[in-house]
Amino acid sequence: MTATRSTRQRDVIAQVLGRATGPLAVPEILGLAQSDLPGLGIATVYRTLKLLTEQGQIHPVTLDGETRYEAAGKGHHHHFSCTRCGRVFTLHTCPVTLPSGTVYPGGFVVEAHEVTLYGQCPECAAN
Structure with missing residues:
Protein backbone atom coordinates (compact mmCIF):
# COMPACT_ATOMS: atom_id res chain seq x y z
CA MET A 1 0.00 0.00 0.00
CA THR A 2 2.76 2.47 0.86
CA ALA A 3 4.63 1.94 -2.44
CA THR A 4 1.45 2.54 -4.48
CA ARG A 5 0.64 5.67 -2.49
CA SER A 6 4.19 6.94 -2.92
CA THR A 7 4.02 6.33 -6.68
CA ARG A 8 0.67 8.14 -6.89
CA GLN A 9 2.10 11.15 -5.05
CA ARG A 10 5.14 11.16 -7.34
CA ASP A 11 2.94 10.91 -10.43
CA VAL A 12 0.67 13.76 -9.33
CA ILE A 13 3.59 16.07 -8.54
CA ALA A 14 5.28 15.21 -11.86
CA GLN A 15 1.99 15.92 -13.69
CA VAL A 16 1.60 19.28 -11.92
CA LEU A 17 5.10 20.29 -13.07
CA GLY A 18 4.50 18.92 -16.56
CA ARG A 19 1.38 21.07 -17.02
CA ALA A 20 2.88 24.24 -15.57
CA THR A 21 3.47 27.29 -17.78
CA GLY A 22 6.68 28.04 -15.88
CA PRO A 23 8.73 26.91 -12.89
CA LEU A 24 6.71 26.55 -9.68
CA ALA A 25 7.59 27.28 -6.07
CA VAL A 26 7.01 24.54 -3.49
CA PRO A 27 3.81 26.15 -2.06
CA GLU A 28 2.38 26.34 -5.61
CA ILE A 29 3.23 22.69 -6.25
CA LEU A 30 1.63 21.67 -2.95
CA GLY A 31 -1.55 23.64 -3.65
CA LEU A 32 -1.99 22.28 -7.16
CA ALA A 33 -1.17 18.69 -6.15
CA GLN A 34 -3.60 18.82 -3.21
CA SER A 35 -6.52 19.18 -5.63
CA ASP A 36 -5.82 15.53 -6.64
CA LEU A 37 -4.40 14.40 -3.30
CA PRO A 38 -6.04 16.41 -0.48
CA GLY A 39 -3.94 14.79 2.27
CA LEU A 40 -0.61 15.55 0.62
CA GLY A 41 1.87 17.18 3.00
CA ILE A 42 4.74 19.58 2.45
CA ALA A 43 7.38 17.08 3.62
CA THR A 44 6.23 14.60 0.97
CA VAL A 45 6.45 17.32 -1.68
CA TYR A 46 10.05 18.12 -0.68
CA ARG A 47 11.03 14.41 -0.66
CA THR A 48 9.39 13.88 -4.05
CA LEU A 49 11.05 16.95 -5.57
CA LYS A 50 14.43 15.67 -4.37
CA LEU A 51 13.77 12.24 -5.88
CA LEU A 52 12.47 13.62 -9.21
CA THR A 53 15.51 15.92 -9.41
CA GLU A 54 17.89 13.02 -8.74
CA GLN A 55 16.12 11.00 -11.46
CA GLY A 56 16.51 13.87 -13.93
CA GLN A 57 12.74 14.30 -14.45
CA ILE A 58 12.72 17.86 -13.10
CA HIS A 59 15.30 20.50 -12.32
CA PRO A 60 15.51 23.43 -9.93
CA VAL A 61 15.51 27.02 -11.15
CA THR A 62 16.65 29.77 -8.79
CA LEU A 63 14.97 33.14 -9.38
CA ASP A 64 15.52 36.01 -6.97
CA GLY A 65 16.87 33.63 -4.34
CA GLU A 66 13.82 31.34 -4.47
CA THR A 67 14.10 27.77 -5.73
CA ARG A 68 11.38 26.76 -8.17
CA TYR A 69 11.02 23.53 -10.11
CA GLU A 70 10.15 22.69 -13.70
CA ALA A 71 9.99 19.60 -15.87
CA ALA A 72 13.27 18.64 -17.52
CA GLY A 73 13.72 18.40 -21.27
CA LYS A 74 12.42 21.82 -22.25
CA GLY A 75 15.61 22.68 -24.08
CA HIS A 76 17.12 26.16 -24.13
CA HIS A 77 14.63 28.64 -22.69
Whole structure:
Protein backbone atom coordinates (compact mmCIF):
# COMPACT_ATOMS: atom_id res chain seq x y z
CA MET A 1 0.00 0.00 0.00
CA THR A 2 2.76 2.47 0.86
CA ALA A 3 4.63 1.94 -2.44
CA THR A 4 1.45 2.54 -4.48
CA ARG A 5 0.64 5.67 -2.49
CA SER A 6 4.19 6.94 -2.92
CA THR A 7 4.02 6.33 -6.68
CA ARG A 8 0.67 8.14 -6.89
CA GLN A 9 2.10 11.15 -5.05
CA ARG A 10 5.14 11.16 -7.34
CA ASP A 11 2.94 10.91 -10.43
CA VAL A 12 0.67 13.76 -9.33
CA ILE A 13 3.59 16.07 -8.54
CA ALA A 14 5.28 15.21 -11.86
CA GLN A 15 1.99 15.92 -13.69
CA VAL A 16 1.60 19.28 -11.92
CA LEU A 17 5.10 20.29 -13.07
CA GLY A 18 4.50 18.92 -16.56
CA ARG A 19 1.38 21.07 -17.02
CA ALA A 20 2.88 24.24 -15.57
CA THR A 21 3.47 27.29 -17.78
CA GLY A 22 6.68 28.04 -15.88
CA PRO A 23 8.73 26.91 -12.89
CA LEU A 24 6.71 26.55 -9.68
CA ALA A 25 7.59 27.28 -6.07
CA VAL A 26 7.01 24.54 -3.49
CA PRO A 27 3.81 26.15 -2.06
CA GLU A 28 2.38 26.34 -5.61
CA ILE A 29 3.23 22.69 -6.25
CA LEU A 30 1.63 21.67 -2.95
CA GLY A 31 -1.55 23.64 -3.65
CA LEU A 32 -1.99 22.28 -7.16
CA ALA A 33 -1.17 18.69 -6.15
CA GLN A 34 -3.60 18.82 -3.21
CA SER A 35 -6.52 19.18 -5.63
CA ASP A 36 -5.82 15.53 -6.64
CA LEU A 37 -4.40 14.40 -3.30
CA PRO A 38 -6.04 16.41 -0.48
CA GLY A 39 -3.94 14.79 2.27
CA LEU A 40 -0.61 15.55 0.62
CA GLY A 41 1.87 17.18 3.00
CA ILE A 42 4.74 19.58 2.45
CA ALA A 43 7.38 17.08 3.62
CA THR A 44 6.23 14.60 0.97
CA VAL A 45 6.45 17.32 -1.68
CA TYR A 46 10.05 18.12 -0.68
CA ARG A 47 11.03 14.41 -0.66
CA THR A 48 9.39 13.88 -4.05
CA LEU A 49 11.05 16.95 -5.57
CA LYS A 50 14.43 15.67 -4.37
CA LEU A 51 13.77 12.24 -5.88
CA LEU A 52 12.47 13.62 -9.21
CA THR A 53 15.51 15.92 -9.41
CA GLU A 54 17.89 13.02 -8.74
CA GLN A 55 16.12 11.00 -11.46
CA GLY A 56 16.51 13.87 -13.93
CA GLN A 57 12.74 14.30 -14.45
CA ILE A 58 12.72 17.86 -13.10
CA HIS A 59 15.30 20.50 -12.32
CA PRO A 60 15.51 23.43 -9.93
CA VAL A 61 15.51 27.02 -11.15
CA THR A 62 16.65 29.77 -8.79
CA LEU A 63 14.97 33.14 -9.38
CA ASP A 64 15.52 36.01 -6.97
CA GLY A 65 16.87 33.63 -4.34
CA GLU A 66 13.82 31.34 -4.47
CA THR A 67 14.10 27.77 -5.73
CA ARG A 68 11.38 26.76 -8.17
CA TYR A 69 11.02 23.53 -10.11
CA GLU A 70 10.15 22.69 -13.70
CA ALA A 71 9.99 19.60 -15.87
CA ALA A 72 13.27 18.64 -17.52
CA GLY A 73 13.72 18.40 -21.27
CA LYS A 74 12.42 21.82 -22.25
CA GLY A 75 15.61 22.68 -24.08
CA HIS A 76 17.12 26.16 -24.13
CA HIS A 77 14.63 28.64 -22.69
CA HIS A 78 14.31 31.60 -20.34
CA HIS A 79 11.77 32.98 -17.88
CA PHE A 80 9.49 35.97 -17.38
CA SER A 81 8.64 36.94 -13.80
CA CYS A 82 5.52 39.05 -13.27
CA THR A 83 6.25 41.81 -10.76
CA ARG A 84 2.55 42.17 -10.02
CA CYS A 85 1.16 38.64 -9.47
CA GLY A 86 4.46 36.84 -8.85
CA ARG A 87 3.91 34.09 -11.41
CA VAL A 88 6.85 32.91 -13.50
CA PHE A 89 6.42 31.91 -17.13
CA THR A 90 8.63 29.97 -19.55
CA LEU A 91 9.70 31.93 -22.61
CA HIS A 92 10.23 29.78 -25.68
CA THR A 93 12.28 32.34 -27.59
CA CYS A 94 15.73 33.53 -26.58
CA PRO A 95 16.15 37.31 -26.31
CA VAL A 96 19.96 36.96 -26.41
CA THR A 97 22.05 35.97 -29.40
CA LEU A 98 25.15 34.82 -27.56
CA PRO A 99 26.23 31.31 -28.58
CA SER A 100 28.54 29.17 -26.49
CA GLY A 101 32.18 29.98 -27.22
CA THR A 102 31.55 33.68 -27.78
CA VAL A 103 34.33 35.79 -26.32
CA TYR A 104 32.67 38.63 -24.43
CA PRO A 105 34.56 41.95 -24.09
CA GLY A 106 37.27 41.63 -21.45
CA GLY A 107 38.12 38.05 -22.43
CA PHE A 108 35.13 36.27 -20.88
CA VAL A 109 34.38 33.04 -22.77
CA VAL A 110 30.65 32.29 -22.76
CA GLU A 111 29.61 28.71 -21.99
CA ALA A 112 25.91 29.29 -21.34
CA HIS A 113 23.47 32.00 -20.31
CA GLU A 114 20.27 32.46 -18.33
CA VAL A 115 17.88 35.35 -18.75
CA THR A 116 14.92 36.36 -16.61
CA LEU A 117 12.76 39.21 -17.83
CA TYR A 118 10.67 41.17 -15.31
CA GLY A 119 7.46 43.09 -15.88
CA GLN A 120 3.74 42.44 -16.04
CA CYS A 121 2.24 39.28 -17.51
CA PRO A 122 -0.54 39.74 -20.13
CA GLU A 123 -3.27 39.23 -17.50
CA CYS A 124 -1.86 41.81 -15.08
CA ALA A 125 -1.04 44.29 -17.87
CA ALA A 126 -4.68 44.15 -19.03
CA ASN A 127 -6.00 45.14 -15.57
